[in-house]
Amino acid sequence: xxxxxxxxxxxxxxxxxxxxxxxxxxxxxxxxxxxxxxxxxxxxxxxxxxxxxxxxxxxxxxxxxxxxxxxxxxxxxxxxxxxxxxxxxxxxxxxxxxxxxxxxxxxxxxxxxxxxxxxxxxxxxxxxxxxxxxxxxxxxxxxxxxxxxxxxxxxxxxxxxxxxxxxxxxxxxxxxxxxxxxxxxxxxxxxxxxxxxxxxxxxxxxxxxxxxxxxxxxxxxxxxxxxx
Numbered sequence: 429x430x431x432x433x434x435x436x437x438x439x440x441x442x443x444x445x446x447x448x449x450x451x452x453x454x455x456x457x458x459x460x461x462x463x464x465x466x467x468x469x470x471x472x473x474x475x476x477x478x479x480x481x482x483x484x485x486x487x488x489x490x491x492x493x494x495x496x497x498x499x500x501x502x503x504x505x506x507x508x509x510x511x512x513x514x515x516x517x518x519x520x521x522x523x524x525x526x527x528x529x530x531x532x533x534x535x536x537x538x539x540x541x542x543x544x545x546x547x548x549x550x551x552x553x554x555x556x557x558x559x560x561x562x563x564x565x566x567x568x569x570x571x572x573x574x575x576x577x578x579x580x581x582x583x584x585x586x587x588x589x590x591x592x593x594x595x596x597x598x599x600x601x602x603x604x605x606x607x608x609x610x611x612x613x614x615x616x617x618x619x620x621x622x623x624x625x626x627x628x629x630x631x632x633x634x635x636x637x638x639x640x641x642x643x644x645x646x647x648x649x650x651x652x653x654x655x656x
Contacts, residue, residue, distance in 0.1 A: 430498060580601065582651060585654075588613065606635075622636050
């Protein structure tokens, strides 16, 4: 199943290929979908390629081939969906309007909110999140494993949105990489030559390391939870 933005981009590419035989540029795709940056287009294209809907043509700039379209769409529905990629702002307050405010960000796996676990670097999927939840820079998602941050409302199984970056202020919740191989989610506190990773659970203890052993990988900017 495709997200609304993925389907919108796929149909936009297909329409342009059918009308002129040339793939749209990344700037054209960005403007058509109302995205803030071309990085969002790159993520959408990667997601479509992983799902087998498009293929990038080797050794040819901007060359994309549509391999298939979503099942169950009639020609009329396809034309209607593709037409929504114009730059005209429509006065709709329904589901389509809400979907236009969603962004796809990479899911990088699980991270411990307790004892540090090995960092997972490679994104194997994407998750749609409200654009208002995304920070100014590149963001990614992580699934929480553990209960050391529950007093800040960060529960086991929650998905957190992290803005990539190597700096953070004292008191911010960060993804910290310890000894270049283990990642954890904690509140950051610097004290001279040491860095403390502070839990938000009275049953857990603060971890303190020499500053050179801790690298900030990003800071918490959002969280969402699924109810089953």
